[in-house]
Amino acid sequence: MSQPQTIIQGLQLINGQWQAGAGALFQSVDPATSQVIWQGQAADEQQVQQAYQAARTAFYSWSSRPLTERIAIAEAFAEQLRANTEALARTIALDTGKSLWESRTEVAAMIGKIAISVKAHQERTGTVENPMPGARAFIRHKPHGVVAVFGPYNFPGHLPNGHIVPALIAGNTVLFKPSELTPLVAQHTLELWQAAGLPAGVLNLLQGEVATGKAIANLPGIDGLFFTGSSNTGHLLHKQFAGHPGKILALEMGGNNPLIVKDVADVKAAVHDIIQSSFITSGQRCTCARRLFIEQSANGDAILAALVSATKQLAVGAPFAEQQPFYASMISSKAAAGMVKAQADIEALGGVSLVRLTQLDPALGFVTPGIIDVTHAAALPDEEHFGPLLKVYRYSDLHSAIDEANNTSFGLSAGLLADSAADYELFFSRIRAGIVNWNKPITGASSGAPFGGIGASGNHRASAYYAADYCAYPVASVEADKVSLPATLSPGLSL
Ligand SMILES: NC(=O)C1=CN([C@@H]2O[C@H](COP(=O)(O)OP(=O)(O)OC[C@H]3O[C@@H](n4cnc5c(N)ncnc54)[C@H](O)[C@@H]3O)[C@@H](O)[C@H]2O)C=CC1
Ligand SMILES: O=C(O)CCC(=O)N[C@@H](CCC(=O)O)C(=O)O
Numbered sequence: 001m002s003q004p005q006t007i008i009q010g011l012q013l014i015n016g017q018w019q020a021g022a023g024a025l026f027q028s029v030d031p032a033t034s035q036v037i038w039q040g041q042a043a044d045e046q047q048v049q050q051a052y053q054a055a056r057t058a059f060y061s062w063s064s065r066p067l068t069e070r071i072a073i074a075e076a077f078a079e080q081l082r083a084n085t086e087a088l089a090r091t092i093a094l095d096t097g098k099s100l101w102e103s104r105t106e107v108a109a110m111i112g113k114i115a116i117s118v119k120a121h122q123e124r125t126g127t128v129e130n131p132m133p134g135a136r137a138f139i140r141h142k143p144h145g146v147v148a149v150f151g152p153y154n155f156p157g158h159l160p161n162g163h164i165v166p167a168l169i170a171g172n173t174v175l176f177k178p179s180e181l182t183p184l185v186a187q188h189t190l191e192l193w194q195a196a197g198l199p200a201g202v203l204n205l206l207q208g209e210v211a212t213g214k215a216i217a218n219l220p221g222i223d224g225l226f227f228t229g230s231s232n233t234g235h236l237l238h239k240q241f242a243g244h245p246g247k248i249l250a251l252e253m254g255g256n257n258p259l260i261v262k263d264v265a266d267v268k269a270a271v272h273d274i275i276q277s278s279f280i281t282s283g284q285r286c287t288c289a290r291r292l293f294i295e296q297s298a299n300g301d302a303i304l305a306a307l308v309s310a311t312k313q314l315a316v317g318a319p320f321a322e323q324q325p326f327y328a329s330m331i332s333s334k335a336a337a338g339m340v341k342a343q344a345d346i347e348a349l350g351g352v353s354l355v356r357l358t359q360l361d362p363a364l365g366f367v368t369p370g371i372i373d374v375t376h377a378a379a380l381p382d383e384e385h386f387g388p389l390l391k392v393y394r395y396s397d398l399h400s401a402i403d404e405a406n407n408t409s410f411g412l413s414a415g416l417l418a419d420s421a422a423d424y425e426l427f428f429s430r431i432r433a434g435i436v437n438w439n440k441p442i443t444g445a446s447s448g449a450p451f452g453g454i455g456a457s458g459n460h461r462a463s464a465y466y467a468a469d470y471c472a473y474p475v476a477s478v479e480a481d482k483v484s485l486p487a488t489l490s491p492g493l494s495l
Helices: 045-064 067-083 085-096 100-125 158-170 183-195 210-217 231-241 267-278 298-312 333-348 398-405 421-430 467-471
Strands: 012-014 017-019 025-030 035-041 128-132 135-143 146-150 173-177 203-205 224-228 248-252 257-262 289-295 352-355 370-373 389-395 413-418 435-438 472-479
Touching: 012 045, 025 085, 025 183, 035 085, 035 183, 045 135, 045 146, 045 173, 045 203, 045 210, 067 085, 067 100, 067 158, 067 183, 085 100, 085 183, 100 158, 100 467, 100 472, 135 158, 146 158, 146 210, 158 173, 158 183, 158 224, 158 467, 173 210, 183 203, 210 231, 224 231, 224 467, 231 248, 248 467, 257 267, 257 298, 257 398, 267 289, 267 298, 267 413, 289 298, 289 398, 298 352, 298 370, 333 352, 333 370, 333 389, 389 398, 398 421, 413 421, 421 435, 467 472
Parallel strands: 146 173, 146 224, 173 203, 224 248, 257 289, 257 413, 289 389, 370 389, 413 435
Antiparallel strands: 012 017, 012 203, 025 035, 128 135, 135 472, 352 370
């Protein structure tokens, strides 16, 4: 039996002051136990406005501080993360229902983000001086101003951090609205930023549900919005930003990601990569494989049989269990029930379950993984099912499998498991996605590379290593110490 948790009082951080929200009451529930762990009121419109004013006021002093000082504060934050790794990992596991081992890797990714963001800032948006006669030509970068960051629930520390750290290093000030499903992680993280010495107003925390998000996105003065979340919300924000070419909008959204398997000698290794791609974090990664293409062949049959057998044995268990599970709970009992419904909907269209996804307790977020053969199903809607449900398509020709893999409005990640380099060459040339892997899982993208998708997965503003690009705008300057006449005047001009 788990111990009852103390309910943490939910607060906003506005201009360096922790304060109660004045909007609607909401709660965060640990989906592994159904206990309320955090409770507070959302930020109302007036508080959103106050936070904006604080961020605007802080902007000039923050952006005009030497870069070395901003980096020093980011590095002090990394130190805070290091010193508090276990506590923050436990907060993540509690707020999301994720296993403790995965939550620890999330904190490690947050720590790694600091050095990577400093390097990316310097390499992608640093200062370049080019020689020119009688003057100097510079390429420099400036921060946008006040930007909003909206985060998802699946990586409530790492993914908002992937926008916030590069934004702050570049000199922006930030209004951060975390997912309403993971407010505790955000509160804990902001405490660490404060302990790192971040000045008041530079990073403001606005907790709340959709109404708070709308109030922030509607602020006329914000200079940009960096969003990681569902495709639906991202599309709404894109519509809202239409007609505002001066505001920068970076969208990282979902996927309906394909993984194709063809002629792999090491069947166990193929099964490993399929499971890591499909079921890690209970399928709650935007990069997870949702559609698995397996050849109609003896090799394909062997891989599918081994996959079904390994999937049935996958350990699902409590986040803090001593014997750690492969994955723990989904974000909520509602999300878990949603996956059961998605499976039933696909079955109604002719899908045949090879392994049934089951919700273990209607009050909790635990589900076992599912595999469903949709080879003979009616056309399925092009949807992202954000959980551990893998659709299998049997194919006979690689070209048509690639065409079907591309038959989606999304384009986040895609992979090929195949021993033939020629097959990969064909796959790489035809597949449309922002992450394309060969003989490796399609989850676990590196922060040291660009991260993002095309189509309905994003708007070509890749994050991770390329986040530096949307956190600052380039300025071209030609400069000379004194005004002086050129050696040759233009024709027709006499002075
Ligand atoms: N491509 C990527 O980098 C990633 C994408 N995702 C995607 O995120 C989704 C899961 O995250 P969720 O938290 O469910 O996303 P969500 O879209 O429900 O919420 C994301 C954020 O937007 C806010 N929001 C929701 N509706 C809004 C509105 N109308 N106006 C303003 N703000 C609003 C939410 O409160 C939250 O802070 C999945 O679809 C997943 O694929 C998740 C992680 C990474
Ligand atoms: O942003 C980064 O630093 C790297 C991207 C990353 O961590 N991706 C993860 C999962 C992101 C998600 O699913 O929400 C991955 O590729 O597994």
